[in-house]
Amino acid sequence: MPTLTPPVANRPSLFSLPVIVASLGYLVDVYDLVIFSIVRVPSLKEMGLTEAEISRLGGSILNWQQAGLLLGGILWGVLGDKRGRLSVLFGSIITYSLANVACGFVQDPGMYAALRFVAGIGLAGELGAGITLVSEILPKQLRGYGTSLVAGVGLFGAVVAYLTQQLFDWRTAYFIGGGLGLGLLLLRVSVFESGMYLQIKDKSVERGNFLSIFTSRRRLTVYLRCMGLAVPTYFVIGILATFGNEFGQALGIVEPIVAGKAVMYTYIGMVIGDLGSGPLSQWLRSRRKAIGWLMALNAVLVVVYLFGNITTASGFYAVCLALGISIGYIALFLTVSAEHFGTNLRATATTSIANNVRATTLLTIPLFQALKPSLSVIGAGAIVGLLCFLISFWSLARIDETYGKDLDYTE
Secondary structure, three states: OOOEOOOHHHOOOOOOHHHHHHHHHHHHHHHHHHHHHHHHHHHHHHOOOOHHHHHHHHHHHHHHHHHHHHHHHHHHHHHHHHOOHHHHHHHHHHHHHHHHHHHOOOOOHHHHHHHHHHHHHHHOOHHHHHHHHHHHHOOHHHHHHHHHHHHHHHOHHHHHHHHHHHHOOHHHHHHHHHHHHHHHHHHHOOOEOOHHHHHHHOOOOOOOOOOHHHHOHHHHHHHHHHHHHOHHHHHHHHHHHOOHHHHHHHOOOOOOOOHHHHHHHHHHHHHHHHHHHHHHHHHHOOHHHHHHHHHHHHHHHHHHHHHOOOOOHHHHHHHHHHHHHHOOOHHHHHHHHHHOOOOOOHHHHHHHHHHHHHOOHHHHHHHHHHHHHHHHHHHHHHHHHHHHHHHHHHHHHHOOOOOOOOOOOOO
16 A cells, blocks of 8 residues: 655645545545435335334344444554554445445345445444544644544535435445545545654554553553543434434324434534534643533433424424534544554554444444333433443543643554
């Protein structure tokens, strides 16, 4: 893979090529990440599934994708520290782009699940590697702005995915997503490698040892706390938005709620939140305070979503938009993750943390499905949400402040 050395003049720029390409890469990543959630109902209906089967098998297929993210997060993270950040940015986009093209030809739920698993493996590398690269090439006074730009641009991928599905059938939506990814490879040829990584590449320091996270109590504790910060984000995306049609019925909303539309509005809110959370942390001079304010807002909005007596579809989508704003600290929590680990372990930790959080739906969706028969959709959502917020607020209280931290060090 290309490992061009960054020109000194480009390093401080917020709009240097690596930042732009990381932003566009995350846009394609988000498109392909959420496309199944958006086309879940129409695609499974075309395969002849009943409403109950769509709920059950749809959740199962989504979890196969999330399992791929879990495995891929480790694989790409290790590769990012051993072979470089660019090797991940190239390899991951090829994997998930080809898998998404193949999804356009799928004919049965079993093959659908297998292809979403492969897509998940590929999707696991994009965000962590991009945030790691941007965090290392930008000076600390621009780091928060740069990672927010990556997330803000990238999260528009969900909007593009929804609009694409509105204009074309679900199979074409998969073809377009795969084509966008393969087209982005042309831009990536000119991207340069992280200077910090190149400085340690030929040294004897051990790089990308995933197991070393578990051999140090300090590293393991920090790793788990970084994960815990973002657990509510994928409760909102993976349950409240993805199963918005079921919540709409439970709330008694007459107009049918379209799950794909709920996902789209949630991601529009996330664009706003992520574009603002980085600058907010710079203004507060604190990552923890910025995340804490958004997390508290998120908790309030989840209560409104579940118990606020929403009666109209427009009101429901408005709350989804607000929920998206409140979880718009994804780039910020990954910046915190990158800032907690040395250069020789940074990609491994950041990439795997990002995908471990995404893969929390492997636990939350089955728990949600198991609780529904006895507690109802609303009660099940409330219990799962409560557990997520207990974890996140505990993690926030225990995590160290990393604002302004110098990243040029090794573990």
